[in-house]
Amino acid sequence: MSIRVVVADDQELVRSGFSMILDAQPDIEVVAEAGQGAEALQAVRLHGPDVALLDIRMPVMDGLEAARRICEGSGCRVVMLTTFDLDEYVYEALYAGASGFLLKDVRRDDLVHAVRVVAAGDSLLAPSVTRRLVADIIRRRGSGPPPGEQRSAEPHARLAGLTARERETLTLLARGLSNAEIAGEFVVSEHTVKTHVSNVLSKLGLRDRVQAVICAYETGLVVAGEG
Incomplete structure (x- = not known):
């Protein structure tokens, strides 16, 4: 069965180029193209694709808003595309529910790989992005407990439903x-391990590993600099 994809970008050459690359793969089918976010949202509702590639900067409705609506209203997974490697875009995209983030100068093979990875239920989060994401979460949470204060041995309320092995997995x-x-x-x-990961995501109501990373740091299960 083919991976069904919607490609949304306001630049026609970029949009058609990505579509040609993906359509050339035996296991991928581009079911629709869109030039702005509202069209992308409509295409997802109409075609029910597995993955949507969304440019962040688009007219009428930008990619971030389109991502939020797509992730809230469907099972379609989102990969964000941009020419700008700016932190705020990375974080906003991930918090919106996106499962991946790519620059538009991505290599052909990496683009295809990204679609396959995300369609399979995984996330596309490079270690460098993970480090910046962690730093952002810490900033949003504040300075944390006073120096020397021990964390409680009891799990955070949100993690209470996980088994010990599932917490280790997270x-x-x-x-x-x-x-x-x-x-x-x-x-x-x-x-x-896949079963453990699936149980963690299901019990915590998470879409993928990206949201699992966010959850682990927000609940204090993992602290930056440890391990």
Whole structure:
């Protein structure tokens, strides 16, 4: 079954170029193109794609607002595209529910890989973006507990429904480990790890690993600089 994609960008050459690259893949089908955010939202509602590639800067409705509405109203996963590697765009896109963030000068193979990764239910979050995301979360949360104050041994209320192994899984997710690396840590199969990850996301109402990272730091399960 093909991965169904909507491509939205106000620059026709960029839009058509990405569509040609993706349509050339045997497992990917571009079902619609859009020149602005409202059209992208309509295309998602009409075609029910698996992935939407959204330019951040578009007229009428920008990509961030389109991403919020798409993520709230459908199961379509979003990858944001921009020419600007600016932190506020990264954070706003991720908080809006996007599962990935790419610059428009992305290589052909990396673009295709991004669509496949996100369609498979994973997220596209480079370590450098993770570090900046963590710093932003810490800034938003404030300075945290006073120096020397111990964190409570009790789990944050939001994490109370997780088993001990699921909390361990969330911790390792937040530190950037892949399923294979987590499997190595636990000495179990990748299939078992996938089950743990799925349980974590389901119990916490999270879309993907990006939101898992945010949750782990916001609840204090993981603290910057540890591990």
